[in-house]
Amino acid sequence: MIAMEKEAGLTGFLVENVLKNYSGEYSPEIQREVDLLLRKHLRRPVIYVGTGTCGIAAGADATLKAARQYLETNQLEADLIEVGCVGLCSAEPLLDFQAPGKARVSFQKVSADKVDGILEECFHHHISGEHVLGQVASEAHELWPGIPLIQENPFFKKQHRILLFDCGEIAPASLDEYIARDGYKAFLKALMNYPPEEVCSIVEQSGLRGRGGGGFLTAVKWNNTRMSASDKKYIVCNADESDPGAYMDRALVEGNPFRLIEGISIAAYAIGAGKAYIYIRSEYNLAVKRLRDALAKAKEAGFLGENIFNSGFNLQIVLREGPGAFVCGEETALIKSIEGRRGMPRTKPPYPFEKGLFGKPTVVNNVETLTNVPLILLHGPHWFKSIGTRYSSGTKLFALTGDTVNTGLVEVPFGISLEEIIFEIGGGLKNGKILKAIQIGGPSGSLLPAAHSDVRIDYGIFEDQHLIMGSGGLVVMDDHTCILDMVKYFINFLQKESCGKCIPCREGTNRMYEILKMITTRPAQNEGHESLSRFQGVMQLENLAKVIKETSLCGLGKTAPNPVLSALEWFREEFEEHVFERKCRANVCRNLIEYVISAERCTGCLVCLKKCPYDAITGAAREPHLIIRDKCTNCGICYEVCKFSAIDII
Amino acid sequence: MTEIEAVLHSYQNRDREYLLPILQDIQRIKGFITTEVVVAVAAHLKIPTSKVYAVASFYDQFRFVPFAKYQIKVCNGTGCHIEGSNALFEELKKQLEPKNGNQFKSDLFSLEQVQCLGACGNAPVMKINEIFYTSVTPEMAAGLLSSIKAQEEIQ
Numbered sequence: 001m002i003a004m005e006k007e008a009g010l011t012g013f014l015v016e017n018v019l020k021n022y023s024g025e026y027s028p029e030i031q032r033e034v035d036l037l038l039r040k041h042l043r044r045p046v047i048y049v050g051t052g053t054c055g056i057a058a059g060a061d062a063t064l065k066a067a068r069q070y071l072e073t074n075q076l077e078a079d080l081i082e083v084g085c086v087g088l089c090s091a092e093p094l095l096d097f098q099a100p101g102k103a104r105v106s107f108q109k110v111s112a113d114k115v116d117g118i119l120e121e122c123f124h125h126h127i128s129g130e131h132v133l134g135q136v137a138s139e140a141h142e143l144w145p146g147i148p149l150i151q152e153n154p155f156f157k158k159q160h161r162i163l164l165f166d167c168g169e170i171a172p173a174s175l176d177e178y179i180a181r182d183g184y185k186a187f188l189k190a191l192m193n194y195p196p197e198e199v200c201s202i203v204e205q206s207g208l209r210g211r212g213g214g215g216f217l218t219a220v221k222w223n224n225t226r227m228s229a230s231d232k233k234y235i236v237c238n239a240d241e242s243d244p245g246a247y248m249d250r251a252l253v254e255g256n257p258f259r260l261i262e263g264i265s266i267a268a269y270a271i272g273a274g275k276a277y278i279y280i281r282s283e284y285n286l287a288v289k290r291l292r293d294a295l296a297k298a299k300e301a302g303f304l305g306e307n308i309f310n311s312g313f314n315l316q317i318v319l320r321e322g323p324g325a326f327v328c329g330e331e332t333a334l335i336k337s338i339e340g341r342r343g344m345p346r347t348k349p350p351y352p353f354e355k356g357l358f359g360k361p362t363v364v365n366n367v368e369t370l371t372n373v374p375l376i377l378l379h380g381p382h383w384f385k386s387i388g389t390r391y392s393s394g395t396k397l398f399a400l401t402g403d404t405v406n407t408g409l410v411e412v413p414f415g416i417s418l419e420e421i422i423f424e425i426g427g428g429l430k431n432g433k434i435l436k437a438i439q440i441g442g443p444s445g446s447l448l449p450a451a452h453s454d455v456r457i458d459y460g461i462f463e464d465q466h467l468i469m470g471s472g473g474l475v476v477m478d479d480h481t482c483i484l485d486m487v488k489y490f491i492n493f494l495q496k497e498s499c500g501k502c503i504p505c506r507e508g509t510n511r512m513y514e515i516l517k518m519i520t521t522r523p524a525q526n527e528g529h530e531s532l533s534r535f536q537g538v539m540q541l542e543n544l545a546k547v548i549k550e551t552s553l554c555g556l557g558k559t560a561p562n563p564v565l566s567a568l569e570w571f572r573e574e575f576e577e578h579v580f581e582r583k584c585r586a587n588v589c590r591n592l593i594e595y596v597i598s599a600e601r602c603t604g605c606l607v608c609l610k611k612c613p614y615d616a617i618t619g620a621a622r623e624p625h626l627i628i629r630d631k632c633t634n635c636g637i638c639y640e641v642c643k644f645s646a647i648d649i650i
Numbered sequence: 651m652t653e654i655e656a657v658l659h660s661y662q663n664r665d666r667e668y669l670l671p672i673l674q675d676i677q678r679i680k681g682f683i684t685t686e687v688v689v690a691v692a693a694h695l696k697i698p699t700s701k702v703y704a705v706a707s708f709y710d711q712f713r714f715v716p717f718a719k720y721q722i723k724v725c726n727g728t729g730c731h732i733e734g735s736n737a738l739f740e741e742l743k744k745q746l747e748p749k750n751g752n753q754f755k756s757d758l759f760s761l762e763q764v765q766c767l768g769a770c771g772n773a774p775v776m777k778i779n780e781i782f783y784t785s786v787t788p789e790m791a792a793g794l795l796s797s798i799k800a801q802e803e804i805q
Contacts, residue, residue: 057769057782089771244766245728282674282711283767323670324710326765340669342708358667401729401770408771439728475728489731493765499708 011301014179019188037180039098040140045078047071047119048096048104050168052085052254053286054247054408058092062112067095070119084255086168087409088155091133094168097122103141106133106150155406158424160387160395160413163371167255172290175297178258184303186377187262190269191311199270200226203373206381207393212238212329212366213441213470213555215392215459221363224353225271228361233273236338236357236364237264239280239287240322240329243442244493246473248397249367251409253280253287257294261317263370265303266377268315271363275316277338279328282321292319326497329471330554331364333499344499345554366471368397388414391460396469402476403430412457419453422476433478437571441470443490444559446566447483468562482588483571484578488516490563498556505557508548512564515541519578520589522650538579542568590634593649597638599624601646608638608647653679654687658694669695673706682713710765718760720798725775727766733773733785739763741788742776745795758802 010033017030026034035041049055049064064082071078086094091108095118098104107118108131121127127144134150135143143149150156170177178184190199204219225233237260241249253260264276280288295317298304306314320338328334328343335357337343356362372394376384385393392414401407404426412421418438422428429435435450445468448455455461462469477486495509515537523530545561545568552558568575577583582592597608597617604622616632619625627638639647651659657675661668669691676687683706692699706712724730724739739761746759769775772784776791783794 053767054769054771057767057775057784058772059784089769092771242765244726244731245770246766247770283765320671321674323674323712324765325708337670338667340666340705342705399770401727401773402732407729407773443728473728475732477732481732486732489728 010176011179011297014176015301019179019184034180035140037174037177039104040138042098042100045076045100045123046096046098046104047078047080048083048094048098048168049080050085050092050094051082051286052251053284054085054089054251055092055094056286058089059111060093063093063095063110063115066112066115067119070116074123076123081171082173083169084167084172085251085409087164087251087411088133088406089408090406091408094133098141099125101142103135103137103143105135105144105147107131108133154427155408155410155425158416158420159411161411162375162387162395163252163259163368163397164255164409164411167251170256172254172256173293173297175258175294175301178256182378183258183374184262186374187265187269187303188309190266190377191309191313196226196270196272199266199377202381203270203376206376206384207391208369208372208376208384209392209459210366211368211372211396211471213468215463215469218365218369221353221365222267222271224351225273225361225363228353230361232275232358232360233271234357234360234362235264235268235271235273235276236331236334236362237276237278237367237370238329238331238334238364239278239284239367240334241281241284241367241471242322242324242326242329242497243471243473245401245475246399246442246471248399248409248472250281250284250287252367252371252397253284253291257287257290258298259371259374260291260367261294261298261303263373264317265308265315266373267363267365267370269313271361273363274314275318277318277320277357279320279322279334279338282323288319288321295319325499326493327499327554327556330556333554334364335362342499344501345556347553368472389456389458389460392458396457396472398472398474400426400474400476402474403433403478403481404428404476405430414458415456417454417456418448418474421457421474422453426476429476429478433480435476436479436481437477437483437486439475439477439486439490439563440473441468441562442473443493444468444556444562445470445473446562447486447570448566449570452570468559480586480588482520482584482586483567483574484516484520484584485586485588487563487567488513488520491516491560494556494560498560502551502553502557504548504551505553505560508544508552509557509560512541512544512548512561515544516564519575520584521591522582522594534579538575541575587636593634594629595627595632595634595636595639596648596650597625597627598646598648601644603644603646605643607641607643611637611641613637654690658690661694664695666695666697669697669702669705670709673702673712677712681717682715684714716757718757720759721777721779722759722761723764723767723777724761725765725767725769725773725777726763727770727773727775729770730766730774735763735774735776738774738776738786738788738791742791742795745792 047067051060093110095110096104096106134153135147137149200219200222208218209215210218239249268276304315322328325343328337330345331352333343333345352362388394395411395413397411400410406427410425438448491513495513498505498509500506518537519534545564549561584592602624609617614631614633616628617625661672688702689699692702726735742761767775774786776783776786
């Protein structure tokens with residue numbers, strides 16, 4: 001709240017005294033302002049509530065309201081700040097408390113009804129430990145006794161958070177806080193000290209690769225665009241994150257929109273673009289709003305517009321809401337969409353750096369890639385290269401979802417193994433179940449069996465092993481997951497999202513889906529044509545997948561068969577079980593079989609009738625029972641409890 | 651000036667690139683895109699009506715029928731799929747099916763499975779209008795529906 005009141009005059013003050021002060025040594029007066037913004041020193045207690053989309057989904061709005069109510073009722077003075085997501089979504093809603101001079105304490109699963117109790121303890125300086133996630137150790141603050149350090153929490157311990165380090169700490173709407181945290185220093189440094197080619201060369205030295213999926217070297221794109229002679233050039237930020245189960249970009253934008261804007265500004269300067277577009281998924285209401293506010297503030301403070309800081313560099317950033325098409329993640333399709341056309345990919349070459357948006361040279365970069373850029377310029381390419389592996393420098397964000405204990409957003413250095421992510425950061429599988437498979441890289445990524453979970457995250461290794469890094473979806477499946485059901489789910493998604501331009505993709509994904517549907521449901525009869533076509537289906541599936549892969553134009557079609565191919569490679573026996581034995585070992589494909597009671601063998605003992613959890617069996621004592629088709633869920637309990645083997649599977 | 655005319659008026663630059671923002675603005679106000687909207691936008695941008703419709707129908711965001719009072723969106727992202735969003739969807743469908751001849755007014759409820767809502771950590775997730783519900787079991791969903799139905803005085 002303090003920051004908000006001062007917003008008007010403070011930004012200008014900070015730009016003059018902090019941003020333009022290259023020595024990094026401030027007078028005591030300025031240092032005090034900076035420390036206040038960094039919350040090293042507090043005038044009064046601060047309450048943080050994580051209100052990213054995931055937090056709001058878990059009820060953070062009510063938590064925030066309850067906290068406000070508590071302060072009003074008890075007439076307490078404190079700042080209530082809305083922050084982005086720290087990444088531990090399974091512990092949401094999160095509420096943090098920081099008293100002057102004391103370390104900040106995080107509380108987890110703080111639903112509205114728990115707020116009063118927790119704040120009561122905090123304001124009385126006695127934290128009992130209930131709902132505590134941990135406290136943040138820092139030099140400036142005294143630790144609370146008996147509360148574990150958040151840095152020691154296994155979820156955070158193995159992470160290397162360079163992009164997420166201030167998400168959940170910084171108020172996303174505050175440009176002042178961003179400047180106090182070295183924000184815009186990199187941009188100003190580039191603008192004042194480096195010619196564009198130097199910026200490109202720094203990014204080249206850092207080895208930064210595009211985080212959108214392809215892992216293409218960012219500097220190559222930039223250099224090609226920079227060197228092409230054209231009066232107009234564009235930079236496009238791809239924030240159209242449409243992989244189901246992935247939300248890295250959303251969290252970055254919601255947590256700290258200014259860093260993305262700074263990254264775009266640096267990229268625009270490096271390639272000589274005067275106009276940038278951010279293409280963001282329209283469903284991301286909160287991210288769109290935060291970005292829009294941040295753009296307005298950056299413009300007001302002079303970071304955008306004409307002749308920025310008297311450098312002669314102009315930049316306008318336009319926000320475009322992507323109206324929902326998975327294929328628009330492909331760069332040529334995205335460009336078409338911005339131009340106001342159907343988002344359909346085209347053949348390359350010409351590449352976007354030759355002929356992109358409105359026919360002009362264009363760089364398309366992903367949110368995560370661009371967010372790395374200010375850090376690379378600020379700390380130097382060697383710092384960035386020191387993180388990760390030789391081939392892949394830096395960190396990668398993953399949205400860890402599925403059956404692990406901890407789910408959420410994790411940032412890990414390249415070189416870490418999937419095993420470490422799942423078992424150490426993710427805390428292993430829920431309810432002590434066994435790891436069966438991992439899907440990495442979104443719907444068109446690869447399925448990996450548990451035995452291969454030792455693979456290391458690295459663009460080189462992934463390429464060698466024909467795996468897809470994708471944008472960062474990481475889905476963990478336990479042994480209660482049916483592989484065919486998952487593959488069917490992915491293929492259904494892809495066949496719906498195919499833009500329809502190329503026949504192999506449009507028709508092929510549809511056929512793959514039909515085959516998968518056929519082998520996961522019961523045939524009307526077990527003989528003749530239908531049975532043959534089921535059998536044929538599994539024979540043809542691999543062939544079909546290969547044809548789609550080889551003959552499609554864009555990334556969507558080329559990668560769409562991946563789930564089928566990788567599932568056939570590692571889980572072929574499950575396909576065969578479904579086809580030949582009509583058995584689903586995870587008991588997910590319940591339509592594969594049907595139970596019927598044999599009127600001859602049924603003695604009318606009533607056991608199955610009583611045990612059926614769905615009341616799907618009728619009949620009287622000593623008379624043959626009957627299963628009511630519409631109510632039966634094929635759970636198989638009647639089959640197990642029948643002592644007379646009177647239940648048949650058909 | 652009608653609402654649509656007001657939107658069009660705010661776009662004095664008639665480049666093709668404003669087609670999607672214009673449609674989005676109109677949908678934000680009207681809730682859906684009508685034939686009149688398509689014709690008016692085409693005239694404003696001086697492009698064929700068929701092209702406007704082609705673009706609008708390509709993207710998931712644009713609707714051509716009005717919204718129901720309670721829009722139920724069940725997330726079918728990967729995380730939610732694994733955690734049983736299909737069972738949740740089936741239950742809701744069952745609950746909304748006409749029973750004993752009593753049919754809901756079609757403008758009261760709409761039910762759809764949607765792509766990832768981005769709250770995978772608390773799967774399965776559903777949304778009724780703008781309110782999120784997390785870790786929803788079929789029983790919870792049925793309870794939610796019956797409280798809404800009670801509110802609307804429908805048996």
